[in-house]
Amino acid sequence: MIRSLKSLRSLRVAGFxxxxxxxxANIGVTLLTVFIxxxxxxxxxxxxxxxxxxxxxxxxxxISTYTSHLVIEAGGLKEQNFKINHVSDLMQEIESIxxxxxxxxxxxxxxxxxxxxxxxxxxxVNCIVDAIMPDREEKVFDINRSMIExxxxxxxxxxxxxxxxxxxxxxxxxxxxxIRSLRHVHVGDKVTxxxxxxxxxxxxxxxxxxxxxxQSDVQAHISELEYESIVRxxxxxxxxxxxxxxxxxxxxxxxxxxxxxxxxxxxxxxxxNAGIVNSMTTSxxxxxxxxxxxxxxxxxxxxxxxTYVDVINKRRQIGIQRAIGIKNLAIMFSYLIRxxxxxxxxxxxxxxxxxxxxxxxxxxxxxxxxxxxxYLAMDNAQLVHTAVLLLVVSLVAAFIPVWLTIRIKILxxxxx
Amino acid sequence: xxxxxxxxxxxxxxSVEVRALDGVSFTVPTGDMVCIMGKSGSxxxxxxxxxxxxxxxxxxEILLEDTSVTRLPDSATSTLxxxxxxxxxxEYALLTELTAHENVYLPGMMLGGRxxxxxxxxxxxxxxxxxxxxxxxxxxELSGGEQQRVAIARALINSPKVIFADEPCANLDSISxxxxxxxxxxxxxxxxxxxxxxxxxxxxxxxxxxxxxxxDGKIVEQxxxxxxxxxx
Ligand SMILES: Nc1ncnc2c1ncn2[C@@H]1O[C@H](COP(=O)(O)OP(=O)(O)O)[C@@H](O)[C@H]1O
Ligand SMILES: [Mg+2]
Numbered sequence: 001m002i003r004s005l006k007s008l009r010s011l012r013v014a015g016f017x018x019x020x021x022x023x024x025a026n027i028g029v030t031l032l033t034v035f036i037x038x039x040x041x042x043x044x045x046x047x048x049x050x051x052x053x054x055x056x057x058x059x060x061x062x063i064s065t066y067t068s069h070l071v072i073e074a075g076g077l078k079e080q081n082f083k084i085n086h087v088s089d090l091m092q093e094i095e096s097i098x099x100x101x102x103x104x105x106x107x108x109x110x111x112x113x114x115x116x117x118x119x120x121x122x123x124x125v126n127c128i129v130d131a132i133m134p135d136r137e138e139k140v141f142d143i144n145r146s147m148i149e150x151x152x153x154x155x156x157x158x159x160x161x162x163x164x165x166x167x168x169x170x171x172x173x174x175x176x177x178x179i180r181s182l183r184h185v186h187v188g189d190k191v192t193x194x195x196x197x198x199x200x201x202x203x204x205x206x207x208x209x210x211x212x213x214x215q216s217d218v219q220a221h222i223s224e225l226e227y228e229s230i231v232r233x234x235x236x237x238x239x240x241x242x243x244x245x246x247x248x249x250x251x252x253x254x255x256x257x258x259x260x261x262x263x264x265x266x267x268x269x270x271x272x273n274a275g276i277v278n279s280m281t282t283s284x285x286x287x288x289x290x291x292x293x294x295x296x297x298x299x300x301x302x303x304x305x306x307t308y309v310d311v312i313n314k315r316r317q318i319g320i321q322r323a324i325g326i327k328n329l330a331i332m333f334s335y336l337i338r339x340x341x342x343x344x345x346x347x348x349x350x351x352x353x354x355x356x357x358x359x360x361x362x363x364x365x366x367x368x369x370x371x372x373x374x375y376l377a378m379d380n381a382q383l384v385h386t387a388v389l390l391l392v393v394s395l396v397a398a399f400i401p402v403w404l405t406i407r408i409k410i411l412x413x414x415x416x
Numbered sequence: 417x418x419x420x421x422x423x424x425x426x427x428x429x430x431s432v433e434v435r436a437l438d439g440v441s442f443t444v445p446t447g448d449m450v451c452i453m454g455k456s457g458s459x460x461x462x463x464x465x466x467x468x469x470x471x472x473x474x475x476x477e478i479l480l481e482d483t484s485v486t487r488l489p490d491s492a493t494s495t496l497x498x499x500x501x502x503x504x505x506x507e508y509a510l511l512t513e514l515t516a517h518e519n520v521y522l523p524g525m526m527l528g529g530r531x532x533x534x535x536x537x538x539x540x541x542x543x544x545x546x547x548x549x550x551x552x553x554x555x556x557e558l559s560g561g562e563q564q565r566v567a568i569a570r571a572l573i574n575s576p577k578v579i580f581a582d583e584p585c586a587n588l589d590s591i592s593x594x595x596x597x598x599x600x601x602x603x604x605x606x607x608x609x610x611x612x613x614x615x616x617x618x619x620x621x622x623x624x625x626x627x628x629x630x631x632d633g634k635i636v637e638q639x640x641x642x643x644x645x646x647x648x
Contacts, residue, residue: 009528016525017513024513317511323470324523324570325498327491411471414505 007329014333021310022338030342033306037346037390038353040299044386045354045378047291051284052377054369058213058277061371063270064142065216068104068242070251071268072258083237084265091136091241093261099249102139105238107131107227110196113167113220115182115189123182125167129193129220131227131234140244143209143216150187150207157223161191161203164217165210176214176370193220199230212371241265296393303339303397311335311405318405319413328406332399339398343390347383354378418444418467418578418610423476425462425633436462437473438633444626446577447608449601451615451624451641459633460614461582467612468501468580469493481577498526502571502609504581504600509567510555516542516566517551524573534573541569545599561592565599572603579603581613585620597623 022030063069072094074084084090084105091103109131114124134153138144144152149170153162165172169181185191187205194200203222211217228234245251255267311318321331359376366373408416425437436459444450452460465471467478469485477486485496503509510519517538524534542551545565547558555563564584571579581600585593601623604611613620621627621641629637 005528009526013522013526016518016522020513020518316508320505320509321511321522322494323468323497323503323505325494325501325574326522326526327494330526409471411465414470 006327010327010330011333013326013330014337017330017334018337018341021334022341029306033302033342034345034349036302037299037342038349040295040302041346041350041386041390042354042358043291043295044389045350045382046358046376047288048382049354049376049378050367050374051281051288052379052382053374054284055277055281056377057369057374058280058371059270059274061211061213062273062277065146065211065213067268067270067273068140069245069270070243070254071273072241072243073239073266073268075264075266082239084239084241085237087236087238087241090262094241094243094258097254097257099246099254101244101246102136103241103243104133104136104140105224105241107224107231107234107237108239109227109231111220112194113163113182114192114194115185117184125180125182127167127218127220129195129222131224132221133224140242143211143221146209146211147207148210150205152207153221153223155223156225157206158226158229159203160206160222161193162207162209162221163191163205164219165208166214166217167220168205168208170208177218195230197231201230292389296389299343299390300393300397303342303394304401307335307339307398308401311401315405315408315413319408319410322406322410323414331406332402335398335402336395339394340391343394347387347390351383417446417481419479420467421477423463423466423478424474425459425466425471426474436633437466440476440633440635442628442635442638444610444612446610447604448610449604449623449625450612450628451621451626452612452628452630453615453618453621454630456616458630460630462633463630464580464582464612464614468503469497498523499574500577502576502579504564504567504571504579504584506583507560507587510563512555515552515554516547516558519555519566520570520573523570527574538569538573541572542566545569546595559592561588561595564588564596568596568599568603572609576609578610578612581611583614583616585615585617593617
């Protein structure tokens with residue numbers, strides 16, 4: 001109690017000394033210190049901001065071309081019952097729920113696709129073929145807007161197939177998996193598809209899509225109608241149902257509602273599939289950690305030097321403070337408070353610069369990544385991380401020189 | 417009352433030992449104004465620093481109001497200095513970043529209490545030392561003598577029992593010196609605060625109620641001057 005009262009007095013004196021020291025300090029040194037800290041804080045915000053942008057952008061691709069917000073699969077043991085039945089009823093029910101934009105069913109089947117080019121060289125690709133309902137699909141996914149050749153499927157299309165860019169190749173060797181693709185397939189070409197159930201058929205390529213999300217672009221699409229002619233008894237059943245939600249919809253609420261209607265199904269949110277994106281960003285995170293360390297060092301060294309030079313210059317003054325009974329704690333606090341002030345101003349400055357200069361500038365000239373433009377994003381968690389890192393580092397960096405100074409005997413400090 | 421028994425201080429620099437104080441004993445009654453004199457290097461500053469708890473003696477004991485203060489931990493001596501002891505150093509003893517007023521009230525703030533109280537008291541003390549019109553000035557805007565009088569005001573802020581002044585006028589011209597010494601004398605007379613000051617100027621004897629003369633760390637003369645001062 002008495003102890004905390006004394007620390008409180010020390011804090012009050014420290015605040016007073018810190019305020020006076022900042023007011024009377026060399027303005028050039030102060031500005032330079034704050035400037036360096038702003039740069040450091042900007043650095044600390046930038047890479048994670050970019051990383052965030054990359055993740056957001058990749059997640060959006062994942063959602064709009066691969067998973068949608070919610071994936072519904074048949075529940076129970078997959079070997080026994082891997083179909084969702086009465087799919088039209090289910091989809092109708094789902095779409096009546098508030099917060100749902102649309103639902104679409106897919107049947108997936110493994111297949112081998114062969115193509116013989118005009119030099120008679122044959123190539124083949126193993127892939128997943130999605131049987132889709134084009135009218136619904138367009139409301140859930142963006143794939144129809146990623147056609148680079150030909151056109152999208154119609155409900156009634158039978159002998160037509162859509163190929164992902166990574167399968168078709170389309171003579172574009174900048175495509176990531178070009179070497180393993182069919183390489184020379186274009187719209188109108190004929191490919192031979194052998195399904196995993198043994199059924200074989202020749203299709204005309206109606207269109208080629210390039211979503212720039214590799215997992216999507218290694219797939220092929222046929223119509224649901226076509227699928228029902230390949231797989232017996234497939235009518236009104238599906239391997240999975242994809243659901244697109246409003247931006248502010250709560251997936252858990254919607255899952256609860258759907259489960260009330262059909263408790264035989266399993267749910268996956270898109271986040272549960274985000275591992276694909278995470279694996280892409282791991283190296284980014286490592287880079288980020290390295291930069292964290294470098295930036296922390298720069299901040300620490302800056303604060304250390306500023307504090308060190310100050311206590312060296314004020315050795316005698318600090319001795320006098322101690323002689324007249326100012327507590328070491330108060331002297332220590334006064335330097336820590338100053339370090340905190342510098343960091344706080346640096347953080348605020350960096351935050352404002354980032355939000356009102358760097359982000360708008362980058363939005364005008366975005367970084368282009370394989371899956372599209374990436375926009376810098378700043379989240380509060382990152383801001384907090386940056387703040388905590390800088391505060392801790394600067395406290396330690398200020399503590400050391402002050403501690404070394406107040407350990408000197410008063411006599412030596414004043415008259416040494 | 418300040419009682420010193422057999423106080424010794426040995427400085428060790430490498431293998432060289434300097435016996436700066438050698439078995440010094442004396443008593444200072446409350447309200448006394450003691451002048452310490454002696455040749456340069458005789459141990460005056462050393463004595464004052466031991467009495468002022470700015471250093472630890474090698475041997476001997478110091479009693480302040482019947483309490484031994486010789487072997488207290490640092491935090492306790494720091495508190496004692498804050499509450500009971502005041503200092504006027506030889507020079508540059510003010511904090512350059514604070515105004516005269518702030519310099520004076522800083523120890524009051526450290527002791528706690530309401531801001532209005534110690535600020536008022538600091539202003540009154542500056543008035544007392546004749547600097548009522550300079551309270552917003554920073555040390556570099558004050559003359560040496562004015563700075564010393566601010567230091568005296570600062571030493572008084574927490575109503576100490578003893579004030580130590582080590583050659584407070586060493587760097588001052590004679591007019592400023594006189595002003596500083598008279599400030600100290602008036603304080604001693606008006607508040608009965610014990611003052612122990614060091615001087616190398618024989619004329620300063622006139623201000624003291626008792627005199628201690630040191631030579632080679634030993635007391636060679638100890639006089640009660642009261643009669644003399646009263647006669648003056
Ligand atoms: N910090 C110190 N280290 C070593 N010797 C010292 C120290 N301070 C003072 N001395 C020595 O102690 C003796 C007394 O010094 P001091 O008390 O300063 O004398 P005065 O104030 O009377 O001139 C001198 O010989 C001086 O050299
Ligand atoms: Mg001396």
